[in-house]
Amino acid sequence: MSAQLDRSAAALEALEEDMSSASGALFVDLIAGYFSATRDGDGQVSTPRTAGELAARFADALPGEGKPLADIVRRLATDVIADANQLMHPMSLGHQVAAPLPAAVWSESLIGALNQSTAIWEMSPTATVIEAQLVRALTRLIGWGDEAGGTFTSGGTEATFSALLAARAYAMPAAWEKGVGDEPPVVLCGEHAHYCVTRAVAQLGLGGRSALAVPSRNWKMDISALREMLDSLAGAGTNVMAVVATAGSTATGSFDDLAAIGELCEARGIWLHVDGAHGASALLSPAHRHRVRGLAYARSLAWDAHKMMLMPLAAGMLLVRDEADLAQAFSQHAPYLFHGARDERVWDQGTRSFLCSRRADAIKVWVGIQRYGVSGLAALYDVLCDSARALHELIAARDDFVAMHEPETNILCFRWVGDRSLGDGALDAVNLDLRMRYNRAGHGWITTTVLGDRRVLRVTVMNSRTKRGHLCAMLEELSREALVLAER
Numbered sequence: 001m002s003a004q005l006d007r008s009a010a011a012l013e014a015l016e017e018d019m020s021s022a023s024g025a026l027f028v029d030l031i032a033g034y035f036s037a038t039r040d041g042d043g044q045v046s047t048p049r050t051a052g053e054l055a056a057r058f059a060d061a062l063p064g065e066g067k068p069l070a071d072i073v074r075r076l077a078t079d080v081i082a083d084a085n086q087l088m089h090p091m092s093l094g095h096q097v098a099a100p101l102p103a104a105v106w107s108e109s110l111i112g113a114l115n116q117s118t119a120i121w122e123m124s125p126t127a128t129v130i131e132a133q134l135v136r137a138l139t140r141l142i143g144w145g146d147e148a149g150g151t152f153t154s155g156g157t158e159a160t161f162s163a164l165l166a167a168r169a170y171a172m173p174a175a176w177e178k179g180v181g182d183e184p185p186v187v188l189c190g191e192h193a194h195y196c197v198t199r200a201v202a203q204l205g206l207g208g209r210s211a212l213a214v215p216s217r218n219w220k221m222d223i224s225a226l227r228e229m230l231d232s233l234a235g236a237g238t239n240v241m242a243v244v245a246t247a248g249s250t251a252t253g254s255f256d257d258l259a260a261i262g263e264l265c266e267a268r269g270i271w272l273h274v275d276g277a278h279g280a281s282a283l284l285s286p287a288h289r290h291r292v293r294g295l296a297y298a299r300s301l302a303w304d305a306h307k308m309m310l311m312p313l314a315a316g317m318l319l320v321r322d323e324a325d326l327a328q329a330f331s332q333h334a335p336y337l338f339h340g341a342r343d344e345r346v347w348d349q350g351t352r353s354f355l356c357s358r359r360a361d362a363i364k365v366w367v368g369i370q371r372y373g374v375s376g377l378a379a380l381y382d383v384l385c386d387s388a389r390a391l392h393e394l395i396a397a398r399d400d401f402v403a404m405h406e407p408e409t410n411i412l413c414f415r416w417v418g419d420r421s422l423g424d425g426a427l428d429a430v431n432l433d434l435r436m437r438y439n440r441a442g443h444g445w446i447t448t449t450v451l452g453d454r455r456v457l458r459v460t461v462m463n464s465r466t467k468r469g470h471l472c473a474m475l476e477e478l479s480r481e482a483l484v485l486a487e488r
């Protein structure tokens with residue numbers, strides 16, 4: 001019994017000690033040190049070690065006794081940060097994950113400290129209203145009316161799932177109780193849509209084959225193909241539950257023509273969902289806003305603040321033109337949680353969300369917008385897109401690479417072609433190996449994809465520290481490595 005008392009006394013003492021600013025400063029110094037160590041682009045961008053090697057590092061048994069916080073923070077530096085992907089490094093040009101806004105990073109610990117669950121207002125009196133007001137302020141950029149609203153989500157995947165659930169409730173109000181039956185409606189999306197669309201269609205019980213791919217032209221939804229498909233479905237008496245357009249596609253960052261798609265959907269009374277996980281932040285930028293012209297036609301929009309608004313993971317949003325659509329989507333009663341009055345707007349975001357316990361991610365987004373302002377975020381959006389444009393120019397000035405498309409945002413796909421003496425198949429192999437080799441060397445980090453059956457290299461600029469010189473250095477190293485591979 002007394003051993004147990006000793007243990008609890010020690011644990012309670014550790015808790016109090018860890019609440020001091022001296023303890024917090026250990027983390028502040030660690031993180032500020034990481035920010036500064038990555039500034040000049042010395043050091044590796046990613047780890048040369050395998051998953052197995054890293055797993056061995058963390059194979060020790062669970063510790064029986066606690067350790068001093070300072071020891072653990074030291075291990076975070078040597079064992080975690082050192083082999084993590086250094087997204088703050090200017091040569092980090094990989095996936096669509098941000099070098100996060102520092103003010104939002106610091107806010108993460110406040111979100112944890114307050115630990116407000118935003119399922120219901122009574123558990124999060126300030127965070128819930130911040131979320132609701134922020135979402136509504138963003139809907140005004142689209143030009144929607146006062147009925148618009150939405151919810152934070154874990155990301156674009158949850159947002160698109162919830163949007164299509166709302167579209168299902170609209171098209172088939174009985175589906176929540178009775179299921180979708182034998183002849184479910186179909187959902188149309190571009191052939192280059194993110195996989196979350198077909199995943200949502202299958203999750204909603206419509207059957208994966210109810211997701212129909214509209215062919216692309218220049219990596220965007222082909223409008224005449226969409227019109228023909230809608231006509232032939234109407235002719236066959238097949239109901240269309242939704243059309244999903246993409247604003248900033250994953251592979252090439254291309255924007256579908258939302259005005260043309262929106263007009264088609266409006267004329268036929270079809271729900272338009274826009275997957276703007278990547279590109280909806282163009283709304284903030286006067287220079288790029290034209291990319292999402294026609295967005296007001298949408299009934300729902302997925303928008304990830306953790307993409308081009310540069311928030312740390314996770315901060316996704318689902319905005320809807322009529323907030324009542326979302327409440328309909330989740331038409332469930334939970335008397336132990338939700339007991340708002342019938343006639344007024346319910347503040348509890350849990351009534352509009354897939355999740356129950358929910359982080360107050362809205363706080364860090366609010367801090368980020370307060371700190372940098374809409375114009376600051378727009379400027380950062382423009383800077384990242386300008387870097388992709390600069391890379392496109394650098395490639396155009398060389399013979400040994402070709403760009404696959406004009407960059408519409410911060411993403412560019414290109415291909416090493418050397419002196420063009422190799423065939424397409426051989427070039428596919430070189431480009432695939434090239435990416436592996438380049439990333440393993442540690443000076444930079446890029447991705448790859450397949451476009452029109454050809455293996456290509458892919459760069460996403462998510463870091464405002466990346467300058468033209470870094471892009472030149474990347475092309476130089478890629479070209480040196482490619483020549484070695486081509487001669488093998």
Ligand SMILES: *Cc1c(COP(=O)(O)O)cnc(C)c1O
Nearest residue numbers: 155156157194248250277278304
């Ligand atoms: C990133 C992305 C998604 C997925 O969003 P998550 O936040 O990763 O869930 C969906 N669609 C597009 C176009 C994206 O860029």
